[in-house]
Amino acid sequence: MSDGQTAKAPWLPPRWFIRLAWSVHRGLYKVSGSxxxxxxxxxxxWGALxxxxxxxxxxxxxxxxxxxxxxxxxxxxVAMNGWGEGQPAWWLNLQAHPDASVDVVGGPRLVRGRAATDDERLRLWPRWSESDANFDAHAARRSSETTVVVLEPRPGGASAVQ
Structure with missing residues (x-):
């Protein structure tokens, strides 16, 4: 904007509501038998895993x-913690123990998590903006850069899921 005006940050629901929504989402997944x-x-x-x-x-x-x-x-x-400050616990866990598993629509997979390299981040970040017009504005609310997390397939694939 010009003439000293600043862009208004897009609305976000309160933090408690974001946390509640994700808890309900997890609960629906569990009670529906996945x-x-x-x-x-x-x-x-974007999808959900x-x-x-x-x-x-x-x-x-x-x-x-x-x-x-x-x-x-x-x-x-992305390790966004509901756009709140700090890193989400799952990302801290992955940093300590990179080997993990995911459940996706096609079935379970073994993965290894890592932060995207600088070049990867530059390439991957815009894909998030394509799916959410407010993505960059929400990310700008955080005092630190939001980590792009890459989950790479591990040997053994879906057949060796823990």
Whole structure:
């Protein structure tokens, strides 16, 4: 904008509502016997997967549903913590224990999580903006850069899921 005007940040629901919505989503997935709650990405639309990591402190399995899109054999998500400050626990867990599993519409997969390299991030970030016109504005609310997370297939694929 010109003449000293600043763009108004797009509206976000309160943090408690975002956390509640994701909890309800996880609950629907669980009570439906995994039949509801996951979907495949489409062009200009992200999908939803269930990521299971190993807790960095407890060593116990922890699951969360996250948005993703496909990049060749890799699955790509963002460590956004509902646009709140700090890193989400699942990303901290992946940093400590990169080997994880995911449930997607096509079935379970073994993956290894890592942060996208600088060049990858530059290439992958715009794909999120294509699916959400407010993505960049929401990311700008955070004081730190939002990590783009790449989930690479591990040897053993779906046949060796834990």
């Amino acid at each position: 039949r509801v709650g996951l979907w495949q990405p489409r062009s200009n639309r 269930r990521l299971t990591t190993t807790g960095r402190r407890t060593g116990q399995q922890r699951s969360v549903i996250v948005a993703y899109f496909e990049d060749g054999p890799n699955l790509v998500t």
